[in-house]
Amino acid sequence: MKMINVSEKQETHRKARAIARLIVEKETIKLIKEGRVEKGDPVEASKLVGLSGTKFTAQILPFCHPIRVTSAKLETKLYDEGVIEIYSEVECIDRTGAEMEALMACGMAALNFYDMLKRYDRWIKVTDLRLLEKEGGKSGHVKLDYEFKGKVIYLGKSEKRGLKDKVESIRLIENFGVEGDVHAGTERQVSLFPLEALAKVPKEKFTFPLDQLTENITILGIPEYVLLPGKRLRIGEAEVEILEIGKEEFLEEGKPYAVSRWGRFCRVIKGGIVSLYDDVLIIA
Numbered sequence: 001m002k003m004i005n006v007s008e009k010q011e012t013h014r015k016a017r018a019i020a021r022l023i024v025e026k027e028t029i030k031l032i033k034e035g036r037v038e039k040g041d042p043v044e045a046s047k048l049v050g051l052s053g054t055k056f057t058a059q060i061l062p063f064c065h066p067i068r069v070t071s072a073k074l075e076t077k078l079y080d081e082g083v084i085e086i087y088s089e090v091e092c093i094d095r096t097g098a099e100m101e102a103l104m105a106c107g108m109a110a111l112n113f114y115d116m117l118k119r120y121d122r123w124i125k126v127t128d129l130r131l132l133e134k135e136g137g138k139s140g141h142v143k144l145d146y147e148f149k150g151k152v153i154y155l156g157k158s159e160k161r162g163l164k165d166k167v168e169s170i171r172l173i174e175n176f177g178v179e180g181d182v183h184a185g186t187e188r189q190v191s192l193f194p195l196e197a198l199a200k201v202p203k204e205k206f207t208f209p210l211d212q213l214t215e216n217i218t219i220l221g222i223p224e225y226v227l228l229p230g231k232r233l234r235i236g237e238a239e240v241e242i243l244e245i246g247k248e249e250f251l252e253e254g255k256p257y258a259v260s261r262w263g264r265f266c267r268v269i270k271g272g273i274v275s276l277y278d279d280v281l282i283i284a
Contacts (some may be wrong), residue, residue: 237272
């Protein structure tokens, strides 16, 4: 075992960005926002822990070189749906990059969230710790194009309310919706349903065939917990932004049971054709 010799490398400006997530109960997010966590504010405390983690990376990881960190930032986002996102950005002027410091910042912040919240939420999940972007050094600028990838498995549209007709492709029009669909031009321009949400439907509520699930777009392969308000998706040629999850009033029977709770409603930010089996990418 040995550390890699970097003495021949040039000192250059380097930067790295990373992410981590925690999946928690909705009530846990409410506790944080209302300031009812007994140990204190986990958001600010976790920022401090994460930033401190950048300075101790080489002491914890024996093959990691000490670097001169010149800047470190940490941002958190709380989602009412039960998700905490942590983003870090670390810069240095040195012979090796800041990737491990950026990852350590997110990881340490996530563990501090866990520690401060565990008495309220026993089964917190820490997930998705990964590098998003790095620049500097021989490899130059490298950025993750997308974080998750899924597929379009159903498409539908209808000029009247009710079940939508299955189609092979649809045209999305910027800031309008699906061409030829009853909801085009309304606040909820495009309806999207992640098939993974069916895991939440009780057995006795499965009173509908799966082909009746067809909203405008039904997708498979992206974890439901990342399909949050504000996220942008590239679907075929088009791009949409998720505005909200579910409806104001939950319905109790048939397909509306699932859609009213876990359907995603989007606006079109870039028009284009969407076809069956097109890729679905989270791009922002």
